[in-house]
Amino acid sequence: MNTLVRGQKLPIFSGSGLPHAELAAQIARQSKVLGGGENFAVVFAAIGITYEEAEFFISDFKRTGAIDRTVLFTNLANDPAIERISTPRIALTAAEYLAFEKDMQVLVILTDITNYAEALREVSAARKEVPGRRGYPGYLYTDLATLYERAGRKKGHRGSITLIPILTMPEDDKTHPIPDLTGYITEGQIILSRDLHRKGIVPPVDVLPSLSRLKDKGIGKGKTREDHADTMNQLFAVYSRGKQAKELMAILGEAALTDVDKLYAKFADAFETQYVSQGYEANRTIEDTLDIGWKLLDMMPRGELKRVRDEYLDKYLPCVCEVNKKD
Secondary structure, eight states: OOOOOTTOBOOEEEETTSSHHHHHHHHHHHOOOTTOOSOEEEEEEEEEEOHHHHHHHHHHHHHHTGGGGEEEEEEETTSOHHHHHHHHHHHHHHHHHHHHTSOOEEEEEEEOHHHHHHHHHHHHHHTTOOBOGGGOBTTHHHHHHHHHTTOEEOTTOSOEEEEEEEEEEGGGOTTSHHHHHHHHHSSEEEEEOHHHHHHTOSSOEEEEEEEETTGGGSOSTTTSOTTHHHHHHHHHHHHHHHHHHHHHHHHHOGGGSOHHHHHHHHHHHHIIIIIIOOTTTOOOOHHHHHHHHHHHHTTSOGGGOOSSOHHHHHHHOHHHHHHHHHO
């Protein structure tokens, strides 16, 4: 739905108590470059975390063998604030060395940027600087940009740095200075939902407000699969209408919905449990995910699938494929 492209910076907006640590570990464990044949490394910087979280990351990487290709920087919650400020910079310097000196494809994961910003506010207050919004220094935007903008590619070099910063939104507030400024600098965001977490959706990714502004650069024939863009747009459209139908059902009751609206509401539930929810151990390929998307779209009448070209409907829609096999 929101493809990550080489050189992109795509943050994950989480909330207190949501499983962003498990998601970060899964991304570090399962990430790879499409096509293979290129050197790949993960630079993982944990900022202001507890000893238990640090132990979780290290043991998980060792258990799965991901430690062999991972550079791990850890800053604990009881370490000095000034170390918290330097940790992501040290990690990004290591990433730049691997990417532009060793021509490797590097994925950098920074968790948690909120702890970094809190340390920045603490140091700024100690220096008696004039505070900005909510007590954060006025240069917070510029400071975050000096981290995020180190992602990308360089002319004349095969390597790249792709960045996934993870931050917890205080009080789940997207307008808080940290997620707000991060959204301005980066190319999209993946948002975790507390409601989906309560439903047991793992990982609880909220599809509708999530966005990857560079996804069109990394999908399609020769990159993922020819039907990727159409399938993604159609799934998004049907899920969006399904959520609206569920809201209407909660207000007016199921009897107020048409038969088609009931189908959309049923699709929304199936989409969350089968497409979004996959656990932390499942390792899906992009083809597996697209095939699941087609199976879900098969729930809808063909006349409702207006965002997919007929040639892809004929080729990939499960009911059509089964008829072709019988013929």
